[in-house]
Amino acid sequence: MMNCKQATELMSQELDRPLAWRERMALRLHNLMCRGCHQYRKQLAFLRMALRSRAGGD
Numbered sequence: 001m002m003n004c005k006q007a008t009e010l011m012s013q014e015l016d017r018p019l020a021w022r023e024r025m026a027l028r029l030h031n032l033m034c035r036g037c038h039q040y041r042k043q044l045a046f047l048r049m050a051l052r053s054r055a056g057g058d
């Protein structure tokens with residue numbers, strides 16, 4: 001089971017590279033049980049979306 005540090009590191013790496021399926025699984029499992037990381041991930045997803053729409057890309 002990964003800890004919060006590993007989870008947040010994976011979440012930021014996820015912005016730069018596709019995660020392996022076992023990384024995604026471990027992260028998802030952690031987020032199911034960890035409220036803090038769950039919220040953090042939601043914020044990251046929101047930020048990424050905001051950045052992408054500002055870039056005006058496809």
Ligand SMILES: [Zn+2]
Pocket residue numbers: 003004005007030034035036037038
């Ligand atoms: Zn956590």
